[in-house]
Amino acid sequence: MTAIHPSDTQIFARRTVPHRSLDxxxxxxxxxxxxxxxxxxxxxxxxxxxxxxxxxxxxxxxxxxxxxxxxxxxANAYEDVTLTPVLLHIERVSHRGKRHEWRLNPLWVRLERQEDEDFGLEHIALVTRGRRIEVAIWLGPEAREQYANELARALAEAKRGPRYN
Structure with missing residues (x-):
C-alpha cells in the first residue's frame, strides 16, 4: 500500500460550471x-x-x-481549480472542448478581488509574475465571495508548506 506524499495532498479542489436555471x-x-x-x-x-x-x-x-x-x-464548459502545497493547477474547458491549463507555484500567487459596493464581489483573479488569471467566472456575487474566502484560506495553507506528521 502506497502512502500519499504530503506535497500531493489536495488542499482545495473546485469545479465551477455555467449556471442554467432550466433543466x-x-x-x-x-x-x-x-x-x-x-x-x-x-x-x-x-x-x-x-x-x-x-x-x-x-x-x-x-x-x-x-x-x-x-x-x-x-453548459458543457467548466473550470477546475486544484491546489496542493506545491502546485496550483487551473484548467478551463470551453463548451467546444478547447482546453486552457495553467500550472502555478502557490508561493508566488496572490488572490486579487474586484468589488463593487452595489453588486458585491465581481471578479476574482490569481496574479503571479505579471499574469492575471480570472477564476470563478460563472459564479454569482455571493457564491464568488464564498469561493474567494475558501481559496484565500487554501492559498495561505499552501504557503505554510506541506505537513509531515
Whole structure:
C-alpha cells in the first residue's frame, strides 16, 4: 500500500460550471407549451386561408428549439481549480472542448478581488509574475465571495508548506 506524499495532498479542489436555471425536462415542457401556443395562434389563420402563417410560426418554434439547444451545449464548459502545497493547477474547458491549463507555484500567487459596493464581489483573479488569471467566472456575487474566502484560506495553507506528521 502506497502512502500519499504530503506535497500531493489536495488542499482545495473546485469545479465551477455555467449556471442554467432550466433543466432538460423543464425545457421539453416549455417547448411543448410554446409549440401548442403557436399551433393555437396559427389555426385561425389557416382556417381563414392564410396558410403561409403556419410556416412562419413553425420557423419560430424551430428557432426557439435551436436557441435553447445552443444554450445547453454552452453548459458543457467548466473550470477546475486544484491546489496542493506545491502546485496550483487551473484548467478551463470551453463548451467546444478547447482546453486552457495553467500550472502555478502557490508561493508566488496572490488572490486579487474586484468589488463593487452595489453588486458585491465581481471578479476574482490569481496574479503571479505579471499574469492575471480570472477564476470563478460563472459564479454569482455571493457564491464568488464564498469561493474567494475558501481559496484565500487554501492559498495561505499552501504557503505554510506541506505537513509531515
Amino acid at each position: 432538460r425536462r423543464g425545457f421539453h415542457r416549455l417547448l411543448m407549451v410554446f409549440a401548442a401556443f403557436s399551433f393555437c395562434v396559427t389555426l385561425p389563420f389557416v382556417i381563414m386561408g392564410a396558410w403561409p402563417v403556419a410556416g412562419f410560426m413553425g420557423v419560430d418554434v424551430l428557432i426557439f428549439y435551436f436557441a435553447f439547444r445552443a444554450n445547453f451545449r454552452a
